[in-house]
Amino acid sequence: VQLVESGGGLVQAGDSLRLSCAASGRTFSDYAMGWFRQVPGKEREFVASINWRGAVTYYADSVKGRFTISRNNAKNTVYLQTDSLKPEDTAVYYCAAGHSSWPSRTPGEYDYWGQGTQVTVSS
Numbered sequence: 001v002q003l004v005e006s007g008g009g010l011v012q013a014g015d016s017l018r019l020s021c022a023a024s025g026r027t028f029s030d031y032a033m034g035w036f037r038q039v040p041g042k043e044r045e046f047v048a049s050i051n052w053r054g055a056v057t058y059y060a061d062s063v064k065g066r067f068t069i070s071r072n073n074a075k076n077t078v079y080l081q082t083d084s085l086k087p088e089d090t091a092v093y094y095c096a097a098g099h100s101s102w103p104s105r106t107p108g109e110y111d112y113w114g115q116g117t118q119v120t121v122s123s
Helices: none
Strands: 002-006 009-012 017-026 032-038 045-050 055-061 068-072 077-082 090-100 115-123
Touching: 002 090, 017 045, 017 090, 017 115, 032 068, 032 077, 045 068, 045 077, 055 068, 077 090
Parallel strands: 009 115
Antiparallel strands: 002 017, 017 077, 032 045, 032 090, 045 055, 068 077, 090 115
């Protein structure tokens, strides 16, 4: 599976961004999908995940109520709607695909990763 993220950028605190991750190469609906983020010097951090059908979602406590993960299997795309952005949300955001029925929070359980998209939130 090849994953390509887009939608990042430089915004002000309180603004919104919609990140997209387009998948190709395998049957997209076979995979649970996740969004993670990373800042320099820190480990990759779980943000949100969704199962193959979109019926089960998980969120990190730090983004719950502000971010929404969704997917469109017909378009082979997973989205992360990020609202009420804060400076501490600044990071490179990665999408990942895991050949599992359950949307894990653990990076090691994902098999494929995109190249990342930078989100910078100014105060």
